[in-house]
Amino acid sequence: MTDLLETLRRHAEAHADAAGMAPTPIPGLSTVRATAPSDLVHAVSRPLVCLVVQGSKRVTMGRQDFDFSAGDSLLITADVPTVSQITKASRAAPYLSLVLELDPGVIADLIAEMMPGPTARGAPVRVDQTEAEVAEAALRLMRLFDRPSAVPILQCALVREMHYWLLAGRHGPAIRNIAWPGGQAQRVARAVAILRAEYAKPLRVERLAAEAGMSASTFHQHFRAVTSLSPLQFQKHLRLIEARRLMLSEGAQAASAAFSVGYESVSQFTREYHRMFGAPPARSTKASRARAAA
Known part of the structure; x- marks a missing residue:
């Protein structure tokens, strides 16, 4: 994966924002870069695959921890709440990964054309080794950015190819559940x-x-x-994560953030925020900014 590492590194260094996220010209495809272990990050993840090419990360769903590092792929097959943390990264060897949101339409089309295969039940989060075909397809996608005129013409075929190799490989049985008709x-x-x-x-x-x-x-x-989660808990997670983003990224006050995401009571918002993030809004955001500055 040496070529993929170098190609991803160049893109991430040139385009990553302050949080280390670097979008690409291809919708649903992004890179992540970090030069130090990160704070805990709460999210409600979409179905995706994350290919780690350098460094290590831990993702927690419920009471399960998933540790993965260079050469591994994290698969998430449903919209689930996760807490993630980059655990190994430095300036000399940054954490680098490629994230592709899985497209149920592409998966359904491929399943219809492929030989029937098994499906897998169980946790919607899993980790396995990245297969050579998946890494090669990812590299071809990344190299496309050097030829901007080719992106609109070739991106769909290359994204489809990457989905194919994921379906044909170790993650295939779990991915099939995403687009199972009527499932x-x-x-x-x-x-x-x-x-x-x-x-x-x-x-x-x-x-x-x-x-x-x-x-x-x-x-x-x-x-x-x-x-x-229950539907109410799921909505609460979305509200609290967005409120935290408003306070950290846009400097919103707790009351303003609470009302923006649909809370009618600031005290209720504060209690639920404390329960999820481990500290009241003001203290939590102050600590996060201090860690980021350090």
Whole structure:
């Protein structure tokens, strides 16, 4: 993976923002760079694959920890709450990874054309070695950035190829669940899309259940099985993560951030923020800024 490491390093150094994120010309594809171990990062992750080419990282979902490093791939097959931390990085050898959001449409098309294969149940987060074909497809995607005129013409084919090798490899059985026709993951994903778009608004579970084509009780059961949270908890995670972003990135005060994400009570927001991030909003953001400055 030496060539992929060098190509990714050049792109990340040229385009990474203050948080180490560097978007690419291809939607859903980004790189991550860090020159030191990071703070804990809370997120509600989308289905994705993360190829680590240098350094190490830990992702926690519920009570499960997943440690992975150079040569490994992290797979997330559902919208789930995670806490992540880069554990090995330095200026001499930064943490570097390539992240691709998985496209259910592309996966469904490929499954229809490929030989029937098994599906895998279990946790929506898993780690395995990155296969050579996946790394080579990723390298071809990254090299495309040096030829901007070729990006709009070739990107779809290369993204499709990378999805193919992921489906054909170790992660394939788990990835198939994302686009299984009528499967619970696909139906829950329709409700998740509404929650992500309208997290700041009051939402009735009946509406989400109808979007998923389920009764309210069945929807609750399947939603928790896929995401590990209830719909209300999922919405709360989205609100708190966005409020934290507003305070850290845009300098919003706690009250302003709380009302912006849909809270009607600042005291309730403070309690729930403290429970999730381990400190009240003001103290938490001050500590995060101090660590970032250091």
